[in-house]
Amino acid sequence: MRTAVVLFTRDLRVHDNPALAMACANADRVVPLFVLDQALSNLSANRSRFLHQALADLRATLRERGGDLVVRQGEPVAEAIKLCGEVGATMLGVAADVSAYAKKRETRLTAECDRQRIALRFFPGVTVVDPGALRPGGGGPAYKVFTPYYRVWQSAKWRDEVAVPRTITLPDGIPAGRLPAMPKGESPDAAEGGETEGKRRLSAWLQAIDGYGDGHDDMPGDVTSRLSPYLRFGCLSPLAVADAARARNGDPFVRQLCWRDFYYQVTQAFPQISGQAYRPNADDEWRADPEALKHWQDGLTGVPVVDAGMRQLRAEGWMHNRARLITAAFLTKHLGIDWRLGVRWFFRWLLDGDVPNNSGNWQWVAGTGNDSRPYRRFNPIRQAHRFDPEGVYVRRYIPELKAIEGSAVHEPWRLPAAVRNGLDYPGPLESHRDEAVWLRP
Template identity: 50%
Template sequence: MYVSIVLFTADLRLHDHPPLRAALDGAREVVPLFVHDRGVTDAGFAAPNRLAFLADCLRDLDAGLRERGGRLVLRSGDVVTEVCRVAAEAEADEVHLAADVSAYAQARERRLRRALEADGRRLHVHDTVTCAVAPGTVTPAASDHFAVFTPYFRTWSAQGLRGVLRAPRSVRVPEGIASEGLPSRTALPGVSRGLAAGGETEGRVRLAAWLRTDVAAYADRHDDLAGDATSRLSPHLHFGTLSPVELVHRARGKGGPGTEAFVRQLAWRDFHRQVLAARPAAAGADYRTRHDRWRSLETAREDVEAWREGRTGYPVVDAAMRQLRHEGWMHNRGRLLTASFLTKTLYVDWRVGARYFLELLVDGDVADNQLNWQWVAGTGTDTRPHRVLNPVTQGKRYDPDGTYVRRWVEELRGVEGRAVHEPWKLRDPERAVAGAYPDPIIELADGLARFKRARGRD
């Protein structure tokens, strides 16, 4: 009988948690540990919205552990230093940790393993905690990863998933292990006013409601901007308050085209993880270079500011950017449109947009965010890298009566119907209704021509 540590990272739950289950098997006591990682803060990834959601998650995790006789131990600083310190205090023999894919996470794991082994302790790393199919599990014949989603999805779909683990009934924590106090979102400045609540309890309630009422229509409605018919589970997947393995099992158990489309999105998430695991540099460098000569920030400064503030003059783009600022979240179709507008219509480096999204997105994830931005910019895995999304056409297609635009662009709430997507065409009396809404910062034809020249396709 021995003492184990479970180091929680992006897996802040009790249900379907392989590291926790493994730590409890045979151990006399277990230390559930979370370390506020100084390295994450120093790298600029500790954004207010994610810190607020994290605070909710930690408080909920602690409450769940206390219901089972345990508690969460919180520390701050260098993860390796703090884990080794807690291990010494608890006289722990081993540490259990979920695998992760970023270069930073992999380096942290290597450092932790060396430090623990130097003290005579073991590190156990568990796959399929933050993904359904672990990176490297499925690979094509001539590569270490899939570079195209469709063949990956076929192989991914054929994989058998592990079973879902029940939450533990009891957790015994050693006495005398000091802990910092639990954080609270109310003490954090700069949090989006409409930010959703975090925590496993909230995530499981949302999942149950989604599977019960909305997932059946997902295949038909997932691009409906005004209908808001997506699951909104991405923050819970990012923080691991929900298990992707459990989501796939439960969705497949429902059956139907809606759940098939939803599972496909979960596979996209795993796809990006296996790309980043194999090519960590893709977090900041082109996966497939197009030799772009992006506009300098000095030249594009005013355009970038207009894009950030939601005043480009293209209503669906501005609506999505204002939703991002208010909620710390954006509809997936909005993400595609805003990213295409920045990288292809304005011809601004995708890293500028990816960095801004990470400042606000509660689900801001290195793999999904960076590789989705690259997909849209044409430097990633998209098989049609030069496609450009027209915001007017897209707005009319995915927000046909303008409800989404009017919801987020206050200046246009008096403009009725599809006309809201082209306010510059309104007659004078109608134009006056639009008030201070700006004219377009660029003609779409001019942006398209510049992009084609830059890519050598004119």
């Protein structure tokens, strides 16, 4: 009897999972495996919690089909090869990925499978279009600018979604292993992980997708999908989400999925994206200011729209995309602090924090990455008046300012002294007060 092992990584689902589907089609017995990698276990309490919820949901779904999720702890390559030996597997399938860590894992897997004579195959599934499928006409491994990539991406032929396996047959006697106790997480209002919850959210959001094009920058309205954590862990198939959006004429949202693919192909060609400027010699002489950095992290800069975004991040493990741009620009372009410190802080809290998109977007804002206008600056006050005109978003996350009515909440330093002095809210940072002139709409 032919036996295959499927090593799950960032494809924690059964729907449109090419590695799982192909294993079930070509083997008599299939062992779904997830290895809790100790090297990644302490990066983010929020993501660890979301991951464990996703694994519990995946296990339940596999059991409904006669299978199970085998859970091991340790180094993924060693555990996968060990399991192949225990069950006599001759095939191993895994979703291809692009980060430097994933590429090292793939290299080690290839060497070990060659040594053990195990047929190894890497499958698509973490993006809509495979990261290496589209190459610029002038040569080079990746597109450096989004717009030409988007034009080619739109016309590319997408693969067909694969069906969910009806049944999954495990070898007899294999211990499934226990999931460790659920990590607590740091954000009290974080979303729940798992394919079941992801599909529920997708179905509900598709009913409102018509308003996405006009409203995705509306900060208080919050008509964004909030599906990014489910895409990051593969609880939802990016291809299936794109297909569903296209079917409802959701082109503005599909374009955002293309941005996601864009940074994956950038990262595949430039795996140092989290720590090295993409554009040569683009790094500024960043200013060391630990106190200002701490105020930014804590949402106490004295600029309400910035502080609201940073507090949303802590409360929910997620932040509105417009707020991400504003807060990142404030740290890098106005405080002059190194974008890498922002990358690390977001990585700690974001449920959707991944290497390509978190790092790629930070570099875009900082002017060190894929941007045709690297010297742009976002005026946070102008942004606040435009995308939160009545201050609803700010008051939602800064209770100290709830009593201030309307757009005045965006500039509390302009309030009468009697009102301003009664607020339990800081004025603008000492290191930032010289910019008071431009802190106006």
